[in-house]
Amino acid sequence: MTKKMTISKILNSKGDKPLVMITAYDALFANLFEESADILLVGDSLNTSFAGKDDTLSATLEQMIYHTGAVCSGSPASFVICDMPFGTYTTKKEALKNAVKVFQSTQADAVKIEGGADKADIVKHLTSNGIAVCGHIGLLPQSVRSEGGYKVKGKDEASALSLIEDAKAIEAAGAFCMVIEGVKADVAERVAKSVSIPLVGIGAGAGVDGQVLVFSDMLGLFEKFTPKFVKKYLEGASVVREAVAEYAKEVRSREFPSEKYSY
Structure with a gap:
């Protein structure tokens, strides 16, 4: 079993070794990722990757708690962050109530909140009450409908300065790290x-100080579309199809199960 990452180690990684973060949604894959990943993110992306939804907004707190619990069970040595889903942190009181529920119901190490300076007061309220928070700035998937799509940030100086302001506000509010998504590379470096x-x-x-990818994207399992920033480290969909096709062929020909696989 690998040694569990801690908030202190995450903070100390700044300027040293890049952090490796990957999404996980169940015990099976969490266990497979445990050895290589520093942080497992139970993302609300589960609804786009596995529930066939067009965006993440339909994810519920109950779903996130269920999947976070599964990830924690499958990978007890991993540092696990639970995405707070859309609509669960609109006020300080509601955010704390829901984050406490996540902490009491799972072994999650932290929660993730989308938003910059406009969410700093909520992040501060959580961190002041014993909830470790990972921020999320730049392109915000939970704002996709209000923004009319997924739009890259940092395309001009005003946007760059706004992102820097967001990052500083979330840091001042007590977050121990941040995800920065869909931002021009040179601007993201300035923000970092x-x-x-x-x-x-x-x-x-x-x-920046680390990378995160949705595992079904980087393993080539999700075929609906591939974002520009995703590198496929495996043609997973093809591998699975080939294996299932071979299984089906052997069943239909009565080759499986052979004596070796029979009692």
């Missing part, structure tokens, strides 16, 4: 240098 906590990028270039 503006704060003392690690920024984990997704579609934000190599000049």
Whole structure:
């Protein structure tokens, strides 16, 4: 079993070794990722990757608690972050109530909150009450409908300065790290240098403090579309199809189960 990552180690990684974060939604894959990943993110992306939804907004707190519990069970040595789903942190009181429920119902190490300076008061309220928070700035998947799509950030100086302001506000509110998504690489690097906590990028270039990918994307299992920033490390969908096709062929020909696989 690998030694569990801690908040202190995450903070100390700044300027040293890049953090490796990957999404996980169940015990099976969490266990497979445990050896290589520093952090497992139970993302609300589960509803786009596995529930066939067009965006993440339909994810519920109950879903996130269920999947976070499964990930924690499958990978007890991993540092696990639970995405707070859309609509669960609109006020400080509601955010704390729901985050406490996550902590009491699972072994999650932290929760993740989308938003910049506009969410700093909520992040501060959580961190002041014993809830470890990972921020999330830049492209915000939970704002996709209000913004009319997934739009890359940091395309001009005003946007760059706004992102820096967001990062500083979330750091001041007590977050121990941040995800920065869908941001021009040069701007993301500026943002990372503006704060003392690690920024984990997704579609934000190599000049940040770590990387995160959705595992079904990087393993080539999700075929609906592939974002520009995703590198496929496995053609997973093809591998699975071939295996299932072979199984089906052997069943139909009565080759399986052979004597070797029979009692």
